[in-house]
Amino acid sequence: MRLPTTVEAGSAFSIQSAGNGQATLYIVGLGQVLKRDVLLGETAFFSPGSLISAGRYLVVLAGVSSTQNGSFDVVSTHKPTNLSFLAKPSRLPVGLRDGITGAVYVLDDYHNLIASPTPVSFELSNPSSTVQKHLVVTHNGAAWTVMDSTAQQGIDKFVARVGDAYSTRVVAQVPGDPCGLKMTAQQSGQQVRLVTDPVRDCSGNAIPDGTVVTFTEKYNGAQSTVDEPLKNGIAEVELSARSGATFSVASGIVMGNQIRWEK
């Protein structure tokens, strides 16, 4: 029995046998088995697409009086057409060094890993800032990189590209902690209306609505607190107007200004 040393996944191949009479040819691999009745001494042809999964295949030729064994390898096509791209995290604060990781597995048409060194281009782009580009060569079929999150919030496109094949992920860059949190106070009937300035992080990005801002009033040993979510970029609340009361504002672990109410 004469076997090919290697077969490229999806391509045609043939197996030549010796002798005469009838026999059965088995080709057994990972997740795939071919069985064919053959005439000994003739060549068995296998059409393109017969074997697609890379790996070692065992060949058994079972005749009436004897059995022959052999093996050959099916290898990837070396033409990258699919990428498995893992990008983490999908959401992170702005201005984080090495905060984004990307890992790529380069695959052929039949999703076999291409183990030979292949250059992969990673590109992280934000519409309002510069593009970060890294070129990494795969090692055993995988390539990875790290990127910084930019100072601008927004939805970044993270693209891994090998030749014509590419895969895209989105990475949401969200504002960091509030910075310079400031409120103002105004009399509103029997109450004091406390309103924050538009709340932004240290890079000037608007803190998203729903973020909790805590207003506290301290007066004569008593305290009142309201956790108010941002709405349209600001938070506002009404608390009792008492002369000598102190109002403070905070968000998370960030403190804002204090106002002493004297009327």
Place this chain on the structure above:
Amino acid sequence: MNNGRLFAALLGAVTVALVAIGTVWPAPSAAAYSGVGNMLRSSSTPEAAVENLGEEIRKQAWEKAYGSLANRAQFTETEFVKDLTGYYPSLLTYTTLDRFEVRPLHASANEAEMELKLHWATVVGLSVSTRDLHVVRNGDRWEPEWPIVRESIVPPQVIAVNYLRWDVIYRGSGDDWGSQDVEAPHVRIVDMHPVDRAEGVVILGELLNEDVVPAYVSVSATLLSKNQSPIATEGSFDRIDHLLLPKQVTPFLIQFHNVALSEVGSIRMTPLSALIAASADPVIEIGSEQLHPAPGATLTGQLINQSGQIVNVAHVLGTFYNKSGQVVWVADQYVDQALAPQTPVPFEIHIPEDLARNVSSQRTVVATYSFGGFQ
């Protein structure tokens, strides 16, 4: 040997006789609790009159309880029942009275003041409410007057609410394994330290949602011995606000019973966070908070629902700090009354006496639950 058999036979005979007597002539309290009798007695004294009222409330015999009141003309039976079980669905709506205590405060020939302490068995534990009753003599009977508290009813109306809400769509089951999924919220423990208490080790701390999305959170801790072998693992259970909006902070308390801090080498903290659909509504103002020093140290205040949605159950968590800003205790209270819009509801959190002297400031958060979930 014979004496022993004789004693055993005698003991058996006495037991059978006592069981028979108990069955034929049961004690009034046993009969009442088995549902075949009652513990009511003649209202010939102020105590007896209030005890009878407490017993009827325990049995939810509202008609009889209402009928026994001297001032029943001032309110309807429905108002009386609502006063006890809540005008809106709340913890008390689905509870029963476990027991009650009656304590005389003042008595004269024709009038008396009695304290009725009601111990309600709610789904989150015991809830105690106290009412001071004026009791009046009517011939040879005493009749209590019920101190009715009418909750203000919110008039029917439509309230526009435009607070943000978040929904979550996870990746589909058919997606490739490398496909992105939505990121779990990023949370951080911003304070944590263990305290040695008589009942065991207690871990106190605070957890911050530093993300821009709401998070369902919980914290668990594993105590490790000095040779790094695990001693025990516990979670914060309900001593935490499980729903954190962006940049919100919750205290947490984890209890390890029967473990001494001297046995502990290190502690492994595990904060858990998951995305959750949530609404920024309702907003609760915590007003008039006041720390009352020992003895009987408490934090009192009132909750004011600033939104349009009725909050059926409110869970108040108080974080207490010392002068240097370190957490010294976390205590909580479930409010057994629903929070109607703009209606103040009081709360009172007890602080352990020995720790109260170290408390110099506090921060309070409220976890809210509305029947029917988020709307």
